[in-house]
Amino acid sequence: MSKDKKVAFYTLGCKLNFSETSTIARSFKDEGFQKVDFSEKADIYVINTCSVTENADKRFKSIVKQAQKVNEDAFVIAVGCYAQLKPEELADVDGVDMVLGATEKFKITDYINDLTKHEFAEIHSCEIQDADFYVGAYSFGDRTRAFLKVQDGCDYKCTYCTIPLARGISRSDKLENVLKNAAEISAKGIKEIVLTGVNIGDYGKGEFGNKKHEHTFLDLVRALDEVDGIERLRISSIEPNLLKNETIDFVSQSKTFVPHFHIPLQSGSNDILKLMRRRYQRELYVDRVTQIKEVMPNACIGVDVIVGFPGETEEQFLETYRFLSDLDISYLHVFAYSERDNTLAAEMQGEVALKVRKKRSKMLRGLSAKKRRAFYESQINTSHTVLFESENKEGFIHGFTENYVKVKTHWNPDLVNTLHQIELKKIDEDGLVRFEYVDSSVLA
Template sequence: MQTQRSVAFHTLGCKLNFSETSTLSRLLEQEGFVKKDFAETADVYVINTCSVTDNADKECRHLVRRIQRKAPESLVVITGCYAQLKPKEIAAIPGVDLVLGAAEKFNIVQHIAELAKGDSAKICSCDIAEVTGFNASYSANDRTRTFLKVQDGCDYTCSFCTIPMARGKSRSDTIANVVKNVEELAKTGTKEIVLTGVNLGDFGKGPDGNKKNNETFLDLLRQLDAIEGIERYRISSIEPNLLTNETIEFVANSKKIMPHFHIPLQSGSNTILGLMKRRYKRELYAERVALIKQFMPHCSIGVDVIVGFPGETEELFTETFDFLHSLDVSYLHVFTYSERANTASLDITPIVPQNIRNERNKILRNLSFMKLQYFTQQHQGKKRKVLFEIFEKNGMMEGYTDNYIRITTPYRKEWANEIVEWAV
């Protein structure tokens, strides 16, 4: 009798990757694979990669080496953005058996069935221009909070970014199909859904990248808001130029869409925003933040920002610092610029030395710490609804308020996956 094969997954990068990893896991489990923890020995290891920074590439190589030491006879499959961008580089890593590009990742079952250890690494990739389909995916049974992919790809040409090369052009699910997936998730006891995508505000383009259905992101929110069974939605990230007044007002009046926005800024200097080829100026960003706070003073606002971009002088960095300091935002995600192959930013000078990039990162992370402390203190003593995670860690449990303040408290089984009113 043939024993069941086992598979273990590891995800690098964004919420979108987590949703796709969960879908890949379900595809293999449906074929009889037993899912194992990545720390355990498995027959197949799947690493879903990111390539936003150089660290993600290095971590992928480190993970493969770890598998080689632990389980040299196991199959190693690499997919995700790094796999699409640099398939030959990955295939050359000792121990890698299969590299799946953007068009092939959801055909993983077929590819693994044809794979044997000891053969040279197989590359199943393609020209990214040929990637036009949309594959719906969501995380399930992984956590209380489910990540639901509703959009993929990007038509923007930001000078630092490899995502359009890794994921292709902007395309979306249909509202009807998103609603169907949400209704299925509601039956599983899911309390909160995080809507994910590469460029969520661009929602509405069909699988071929054309705007056929006349659907918008606001239309999607309106439909989801009416579905019974799901109590919370979050918007993972949305570009400031695509975050409309109507969307902000709708969120303010919704009981289900959480008062929490994550809005990429990247730089508080208009000079640097121009070099980055971003589609807005800082004045628009400030207007978005002010309008959100006008409608929802309690709303949490997260900001992505890149430090050390080519051409960022001390004066221009100070512009970013001062701008962020002046904004009523709650926390920052700070990225240190790293050179990525085939991006336009490689031609921009002067290059910022690495030690200065690192120092600027520390300065903004300190600012983020102070921002988050201030935001949390503003809500101390006030009651907010907290959704607690199902997991226990060292006798404690965690949850998030509607406006994304993290709460830690001694574990109580009856609170797991439940929304509890809480004095912050």
Template sequence: MGKVAFYTLGCKVNQYETEAMTELFEKNGYNVVESEEVADVYVINTCTVTNLGDRKSRQFIRRCKRKNPDSIVAVVGCYSQTAPDEVSKIEEVDVILGTNDRNKIVDYVKKKKKQKEKINVVTDIMQVRDFEEMTIDNIKGKTRAFLKIQEGCNQYCSYCIIPYARGPIRSRKLDDIIKEVKRLVENGFKEVVLTGIHVASYGKDLDKGTLLDVIKEVNKIEGLKRIRLSSIEPTIMTEKFVKTLSELDKVCDHFHLSLQSGCDETLKRMNRKYTTKEYMEVVGRIKHYMPEGSITTDIIVGFPGETDEEFEKTMEFVKDIKFSQIHVFKYSPRKGTPAAEFENQVDGIVKNKRSEELISVAEKFAKEYNKKFIGQNKRVLFETKSAEQEGYYEGLTENYIKVLGKSDKDISGKILNAKLEKIYDEMVFGSILDK
């Protein structure tokens, strides 16, 4: 059938969907090659969270056709969902799909081979009510499997394009989740990361079942060693929720708790559904039930109307919590969202300055968190050979510390005891105790 190459931008959900589409092409006789190689089909899985995502998508689309003018270029995902006409105008594009019907991508590519006209099958995502079942049997070269259990978002934060790109919430059936986890375990995976566009809303569109039910059922699966949650809303972390998680032996004590701002006035303009006080209570809950727990987060700087005082409140809040990792984003206006029309847009120079300031504080706390565990023994799931350190493998502890362990044997996919010994950048050197 020929060669297919994938280029994926954006979140873990996109990565999951690319893996699923990869398997569809393989099952139809295609060979998968690297994105920079010459291929017969190129699939670009786009992101539209920032303007940069759109630009990168367009650049890669053009590069593909230069590599092979006869190739079929298929553009899928959030950018094509929110701007199908814009994508359609790009001369090099042959097939346009949004955030639904990706499981039919091979059929559309086959159809394009027989006709000259572009194929544009982007539908109104707001009308879609069913979870699109896309399964993965075998993720190559990975030891942690990202498992998509939920699609869509009903939150409508004022800065975010995602509800318009992904549509309303749809939850995957529990039986299908369990089947896929079992398949992944049979293929040697030790850890699954439960992911989605707004995981906390899992089950709200179903007659029964919540995110907690999913976690409890997955926890029972024999052979699985770890369950991790992707980004999660603080509002779901009730006393009962956190206490139950702490009692499940496979749940990792690491939570990526979405914050976005440490200032209540800014949170209100963002249309976030919690206050800093409520967020702090959630952190206290996690620390109570999982004292060594790692709390990571996302923060947007330079949101419209963010004054120096508001930014200072975020800085103080960050210092109070001492996150173990922060992803810092400079606000980027997205056409079609309320915040893009807000007055008092923040100057780019101010955004850069705030971003640098926050990143500097974040790096300090990341090191402080890691330092607390020096001298301790931790279980590490080693994943890959280190690109930086010859003879070393990289892996993660349950509480999300990245560890470098030296080994002359291939230890990827193994969970081993390691003594954490020395800070190295944002990682820690550990000596492996298991022989």
């Protein structure tokens, strides 16, 4: 059946989803399918869903319509977090033919016996307790960097979050398998690897609910630093209570790990952090930021923050605003709280009006722009290494320095996926940074 059949993919959500989509795509290729762009005519469209925000839920329907416009007879499959949490809801969307849950998505080609569209969509979804085994994944081919999955699931019980319901218990890849995947990625000529997972600082827990840590996150970081051929390693989002000083110190001396951290805060109010059931208070967060800046003054630090959590007063929001304003961070990812089914927060008193959530989001996004600008300005006339991306955007090529400053120069295809030593010179009108080459030769 796969002979001459085409398949296309669309990914919503996080870096972890991108790594898993890429792995699922390789399973189709192994079965003889040809992968095409989502905008092209395909026989099968696979949509990897997210359910972190209400907006991701809504976008799913528009993406299905997008696929149907290209080929109304195509077979549409939904996988991912939303597919695990609300399979019936997705199955009811006009045009959807199959919905696969948390464990079934990795065996997707086993479920495709024929591509005949039926009146009702098929659902294959496990109980989330059955998602107790680990499936490795990594992305490549679509970007100049690869997302390498090292961990899945979460044992935390944050009151606003559905991820444990969508992905199951915390479990990790074996260290030797992570190293093997990293070596494979490096062999393909990819210059940067981003470590990803649901709660990567919890790395080390085995399959089947085994809570014993065979290796720690620090063990993982140290081992990856020794893999030949990797130019850059970047740590994605990591909980502040799991980012230990030993890891920060190691990164500061590392050959390949870059000075860039993304650390979820969620609120600058200790009272709200308690309601969220976060495992730290703001004082610990200050300690982590202080430690990073002490050993890596030019480090970039990104922060996740949620506004409008149930019970958040104006004073508690301003407490968060002032806390972030005073903190030596580089940018914010701001989320307006959205109610999620089967979470404790959805049942809490003190609902914050939507217009207030939007106003608070706007204020913090404005603060983020100021923080990013100040960070970029602090880097002017300093030397860095840039890795150029693959897109031609209106005649310009973009790249990121090791400490996540976004730079631009006139499009030159020879620069794609190459590293260069540069000196940052000025911030352009669009907020990106212009530079001069310190050495015009390619570093890698």
